[in-house]
Amino acid sequence: MLRRRGKSPTAYLLLALAGLAIALGILLEFLLPQHAFGPFFFILSKLVPYYSSLAHPTLWVLIRRSIPQLPGVFPLATAASPLRAEAGERRNAAKDADWDS
Secondary structure: OHHHHOOOOHHHHHHHHHHHHHHHHHHHHHHHHHOOHHHHHHHHHHHHHHHHHOOOOOHHHHHHHHOOOOOOHHHHHHHHHHHHHHHHHHHHHHHHHHHHO
């Protein structure tokens, strides 16, 4: 796409390398004072491959697990919605009454 426009990719590559250098600088700024290179490389070499080898859940499982597991939360929230709407209407009616007087 850049060749069609006649632009050189050099500027984009330099910006990408600058972004990489900034990210690595932030990482080093955190890891050096904490002496955390050992644990960081342990996580990269042992835990990341382990977690990536686990079975990936389906989309339905992710959705189901993201909803609270308490049995009464959803019905309670659904039942409370009309009550909150009614209270809001009463509050608005009271404000309108104060405005009219």
